Amino acid sequence: xxxxxxxxxxxxxxxxxxxxxxxxxxxxxxxxxxxxxxxxxxxxxxxxxxxxxxxxxxxxxxxxxxxxxxxxxxxxxxxxxxxxxxxxxxxxxxxxxxxxxxxxxxxxxxxxxxxxxxxxxxxxxxxxxxxxxxxxxxxxxxxxxxxxxxxxxxxxxxxxxxxxxxxxxxxxxxxxxxxxxxxxxxxx
Ligand code: ADP
Ligand code: 5GP
Numbered sequence: 297x298x299x300x301x302x303x304x305x306x307x308x309x310x311x312x313x314x315x316x317x318x319x320x321x322x323x324x325x326x327x328x329x330x331x332x333x334x335x336x337x338x339x340x341x342x343x344x345x346x347x348x349x350x351x352x353x354x355x356x357x358x359x360x361x362x363x364x365x366x367x368x369x370x371x372x373x374x375x376x377x378x379x380x381x382x383x384x385x386x387x388x389x390x391x392x393x394x395x396x397x398x399x400x401x402x403x404x405x406x407x408x409x410x411x412x413x414x415x416x417x418x419x420x421x422x423x424x425x426x427x428x429x430x431x432x433x434x435x436x437x438x439x440x441x442x443x444x445x446x447x448x449x450x451x452x453x454x455x456x457x458x459x460x461x462x463x464x465x466x467x468x469x470x471x472x473x474x475x476x477x478x479x480x481x482x483x484x
Contacts, residue, residue: 298387300409301326301394301478304402305418306448308430310464311396314418317471319394324482327391329382332358332367334375338435348379366405370398371443378405392482399451402458414481416474417458421465423448 305311319326332348334355343349350358355375358364367377378395386393395405399417406415420426426448430441455461460477464470 297412298390299392299482300405300413301392301481302402302405302413302415303394303396303418304399304415304458305464306399306420306426306451307444308426308433308448309418309420310429310467310470311418313467314462314464314471314474315394315396318474318478321475321479324478325391326394326478326482327386327389329378329386329393329395331376331378331382331397332364333377334373365408366397366401368398368401370401371447376401399454403454406457406459414460414478415458416477417455417461418470418474419452419455419461419463420448421463423452 303311303315315328318324319328330344330346330348332350332355334350334352337343337346337349341347352375355377358379359367363379363381364377365380365383367375370376376398378397383393395402397405402415402417406413420429423445427441427445430436430444436444462470462473462477
């Protein structure tokens with residue numbers, strides 16, 4: 297049976313870094329769920345690989361057709377969501393799905409999929425360190441970083457809604473811990 301792994305965290309906590317590492321483990325047969333978004337591509341991001349980059353009109357039309365399993369206006373005027381067609385695409389190949397979604401999205405997906413899903417909250421060591429990582433990543437404006445840091449404070453209060461919490465302080469330790477949790481869920 298296909299299973300679902302949900303990774304959520306405040307932006308900048310290291311979700312993408314940890315997910316890339318986890319996906320190198322072939323034994324887990326994990327395929328990344330590519331979300332749709334109305335934000336602009338940044339850096340080397342590729343349409344169809346990192347996100348399906350949609351216009352606001354396209355995104356709203358998918359909402360009207362009930363095409364999303366889950367969607368959120370993660371930041372004001374900025375939509376993100378998972379298309380049902382994306383889940384069909386991955387499940388039809390017999391793979392497990394890994395989601396990188398915001399905290400609200402993670403809680404909603406867990407409610408939807410129940411025992412079929414493992415939800416993991418990635419916690420940054422502190423809000424100050426989170427800000428430092430976002431600044432060092434160098435992909436967002438100062439204004440964007442402030443928005444993300446402000447949101448992080450409320451998001452951290454919701455970690456109890458997840459099946460487990462992994463603190464991403466030392467990367468290798470967090471990676472080992474996450475690999476153990478996910479392997480246990482998928483392979484047992
Ligand atoms: P997210 O996907 O949660 O927004 P990223 O994976 O992009 O976060 O990580 C944010 C930044 O922090 C990146 O520049 C990444 O290289 C760095 N980073 C990730 N984990 C750690 C860690 N344990 N220690 C220091 N820097 C980290
Ligand atoms: P970013 O702009 O940094 O790529 O993503 C911003 C936030 O949106 C991250 O927390 C990311 O996990 C979240 N996100 C990405 N795709 C989805 C999705 O399909 N649904 C929800 N709810 N959040 C998403």
